Amino acid sequence: MEVMPFVPSGKKTKKKREQSVRRATGEALIDHVVMRAQLAAQLAPGLCLPVCVLVQRVLAKTLPARGFALRLGSLHVLSRDPETGSISFDPRNPDGTTPAPGRLPSDTPFHAWLEDSRGELLDPSILVTLHAEGYDVDSETYVHGGGRDFDLQGLRFVYEELHELELLGVKESEEHLDRAVSFVLTGEPHAHNLGPNFLDLAWRVPHRA
Numbered sequence: 513m514e515v516m517p518f519v520p521s522g523k524k525t526k527k528k529r530e531q532s533v534r535r536a537t538g539e540a541l542i543d544h545v546v547m548r549a550q551l552a553a554q555l556a557p558g559l560c561l562p563v564c565v566l567v568q569r570v571l572a573k574t575l576p577a578r579g580f581a582l583r584l585g586s587l588h589v590l591s592r593d594p595e596t597g598s599i600s601f602d603p604r605n606p607d608g609t610t611p612a613p614g615r616l617p618s619d620t621p622f623h624a625w626l627e628d629s630r631g632e633l634l635d636p637s638i639l640v641t642l643h644a645e646g647y648d649v650d651s652e653t654y655v656h657g658g659g660r661d662f663d664l665q666g667l668r669f670v671y672e673e674l675h676e677l678e679l680l681g682v683k684e685s686e687e688h689l690d691r692a693v694s695f696v697l698t699g700e701p702h703a704h705n706l707g708p709n710f711l712d713l714a715w716r717v718p719h720r721a
Contacts, residue, residue, distance in 0.1 A: 538575075539656075545570045546636045546654055548696040552703045557644035560637040561711050564624040565679075567636055569689060570696045571626075579629035584713060585674040587623035589642065589667050599645060603677070603713075610676050613717040622713060625655075625671060632657055633671065642667075681710035 545567055553563040564582055571580045586602035603622040605611055616622065625635040635655035643651035649665045660671035682689075688709040695703055 541575055542571070542634065542656065545574065545696060546634075549692070550636060550640075552692045552695045552706065554703070555637060555640055557641040560624040560635075560641070561679075561713065562709055563636050564626055565682075565711060566689065566692050566696065567634070568626055569693050573693070573697075580626045580634065581628075582679070583625050583627055583671070583673045584677040584679065585623060586672045587625075587638065588670045588672075589638075589647075590670065591647075591667055593666070596647065599642070599647075603674070610674075611715055613715045615680070615712055615714045622677070623671070631659055633660060638669075639665075676716050677713055678716050680712040680714050685709040685711055 549563050549566045549570060553559055553566055555563050568580050568582050571578065586600065586604070588598065588600045588602065590598045601621040601623040603611075603616055603620045623638070625633060625638075627633050633655065638655060639649045639653060640651045642649045647667065649667070655664065655669070660673075662669055685708075688707045691701055691706040694700055695706065
């Protein structure tokens with residue numbers, strides 16, 4: 513997958529820069545947004561949630577027809593090489609059951625990604641995490657296209673959405689998210705001066721009829 517580097521131009525005004533992003537189309541726009549969002553979220557292994565929330569917000573502004581939505585759940589990465597092994601990011605109990613309602617402990621594995629209205633998957637973070645775990649993948653790219661079960665770079669990826677998970681902390685993180693969106697669209701403010709975010713996950717309280 514080709515990655516298009518973003519080259520800021522100091523001669524553009526903030527408004528013109530935002531307009532230039534909005535005029536970009538399709539894959540080039542998605543590529544631009546993902547690269548800038550990774551920088552804004554200071555992407556590192558395990559930071560799938562903040563970068564996905566940010567990418568979804570920006571694409572809702574710049575590419576609304578595609579209808580990208582946040583998905584929360586599990587990811588199993590399966591390797592055919594016994595020396596490499598497989599890895600899972602699954603927040604459920606070892607027996608596959610859902611834990612009691614409440615926030616996920618900080619060390620709970622899970623995964624977040626995006627899907628558009630056509631069912632195409634966009635995952636801006638997993639290759640960074642897998643590379644840090646020792647897998648031979650290109651951490652300078654990201655996953656885009658296909659459904660929830662596919663082969664890529666010698667690995668099989670199996671995603672599963674868990675509707676019992678819910679996103680917390682959005683209201684408390686609005687100032688951070690607004691600044692992060694502005695950074696992706698215009699380059700302002702500086703990516704390291706976006707303020708705190710409080711995004712978190714929890715298991716929903718079961719609905720009672």
